[in-house]
Amino acid sequence: MKMDSDLNRFHKIVRGKIKKELRKFIANGELLGRQGGKTISIPLPRIDIPRFQFGQQQRGLGQGDGEVGDPLPGQPSSGQQQAGDREGEKALEVEVSLEELADILGEELSLPRLEDKGTKNIEAVQHKYTGIFKQGPESLRHFKRTFREALKRAIISGTYNEQAPTIVPIKDDRRYRSFRTVRKPETNAVVIYMMDVSGSMGEEQKQIVRLTAFWLDTWLTRQYTGLERRYIVHDAVAREVDQDTFYRTRESGGTLISSAYQLALSLMEKDYPPAIWNIYLFHFSDGDNWSGNDTTECLNIMNGNILPKANLFSYGQVESRYGSGQFLRDLEKNFHGQEKVALAKIKDRDAIIGALKVFLGRGH
């Protein structure tokens, strides 16, 4: 299609716009729920070539019934309609694949590609059709090459007749596709999301977690072909839930963070042998653990079992009115400078982007 190159140029401009607006999208969560399968529809302000033109007018011409003073028919009945949205100002909706979005995120935050932790011993075997052989099964015969060979032979031997260009390949002309076996290291990754749902976590806090998780998901999906997700909620006890429940559960009661870590560990031990799996853990809480003892317990689980097996352990602390935020300080004290532990404070929505950078910026 002739249009292709113009479309490409347009998409390039769109991509630039998305990049420019990305910080806004990350903070206001507008992209959540706009996901459809493998693409996401992104609302952008209309791209216009500026011209000298008249400003919006509130006055217009029409045709139809009604007395002077009557409202113009065909308007939405709610009185909340914004002035000036009758025409113009149509937003542009662009469909972007999640991979593309992840790439834009990566460029904007200058995120490194995640490094596979040495799981190269697990390999998947794939066949790639790369070469051409003179022998092979008929089912792999390369018609175009075969006929090209035959044509060459006919021309060289002088049997080619332009008036009746019949080409009959003989056995020597036949060409077959040949395959090569490639061993590709298999990369599997699992993300275990943990969230504190105790009474002190409010709606806004959960929304922040949700937004952060969305972008983490987008990035990790781009990096690994088969990304699995597990969700754990906890207050004083932990349980595994599905994604939907994860964001909706609201409990009251105390907080024992160790319960979640214990459960995460047992999931890891049961389903995800660290030799094959890249394991990412993200925990979100307001940092108000029940007791110092439990915090010690958490540190023990992490040091003893989780950290040696995981690629990354991230803790994001959202701020709530009730939380003391002590847990983050405890972790900072114990894991300062540790490569595998990423800690971030997510004060409000605007802080999400910073947290993403901390969590994903290490490249492993």
Next chain:
Amino acid sequence: MHGFDTKLTDEINFFVQELEQAARDAGLEPCTTIFELVDYKQLNEIAAYLGFPTRYPHWRFGMEYERLAKSYTYGLAIIYEMVINNNPCYAYLLRANDLVYQKTVIAHVYGHCDFFQKNYWFSKTNGKMLNQMANHGTIVRSLINEIGHDKVESFLDCCLSLENLIDIYAPFQTKTKKKDDHTAEEINITDDELKLDAKSYMDTYVNPKEYIARKRKLLEEKHSKDPLLDSKTNERDVLNYLLCHAPLQDWEWQLLDIIRAEAYYFAPQAQTKILNEGWATYWHSKMMTKLYPLSAAEIIDYCDHYAGVVASVPGQLNPYKLGVELLRHCERRWDEGRFGLEYLNCTDPKVRKLWNKNTQQGQTKLFEIRKIHNDVSFIDAYLDEDFCYEQKMLIYDYDRNRGKYVISSREFAEVKRKLLDQLTNVGNPIIAVKDGNFRNRSELLLVHEHSGQDLKQDFALETLKSLLRLWKRPVHLETRIEGVSKRISCSGSDHQIERI
């Protein structure tokens, strides 16, 4: 022309011939019209290029294509017809349409083709525009190879941002400026004399056509006015002014020249939207119902379709409807003798209502209208109080308290004034170059002839930046903002607005 077979089916071809004959018998004079049968993807592509198969590369065609493709997918809008003003005319039919639809479109297209040929406002457009557009494409593509895609594209963006700064009446003005003998002599020099010295085999490289064209243009401009006259002017063809006076590199000059040529080509279409669509609709409805009538079985589909074409949304005027109704109104008036002083001075509503002198001049009048009018003159001459009332025309305003648009007037004079306002200068503000040596510092001054409506300010600023890119010295625009005269100046990344 396209990758796929766009030949008409025998059946459609038959109707094309029949309908062309019907159109000619009725007095239409379309030029040869070539129809092509395309699928919706091709049609969207063609429509995004405004009907031309080959144009210069630019991202906005891609944007338009995506918008069309989306609205087609969601069933929001289907392109009804696509025809280009060229000789021969090219028109596109959507393969998926049923036969009633095809016939209607064919008849409609013949209406347009006749209009392109016979309407005065189209008389200055290039009949070989299809070729010229393709040539523009070739020039831009080769400039892209030479200069780089990003540079060319961003310069095109600048030019396009100034695209509406043309004088739509310029092609119809005859130059009456006096030239003295000396200049006449200089201007009469031949192309050969304009050339730089070169060996014959190098001639096409040393003296490319564009170079000669540019030289000639500069020469003509130089002699069209007194060189000693000061820099003050009143040039509404701002693009031409830039071509003659802005410090442009050759490639920039070529691009601007292309944008200007295309802007002038498309101007008559914007100038005659109501009349042109009205004319085509008038004829397709006449052909489908009287001259080459559809069968009884087809007529319901046709009516359904026609209702869609002339449907009116309360907040907008539908050019198809307005045009066809006003034409019919004129036809009726001249058929029944409702014209002349006697009729106009008659104030008795009863007498007026029953007025019929059986003059039967309707058809003649319509052909006269199609020959000489554009939208502004058409509305100005024929939109009368009766029509305004019959068509339930209205003005609405936004009522802040109620948060709604409210009908504010049905007064004939107000409605007509508003409509003419909207159509003046095809809806663009009137802006002219006033001084090319403003403050004696080679700065450029444009003046907006304010007619009651302010400019969109953010756009005005961005446009000034484009202008600055071409002029390379500070640029200024005088306009009114909320009733106060102001001058917007742009001299780099910053701008200022001062009262004058």
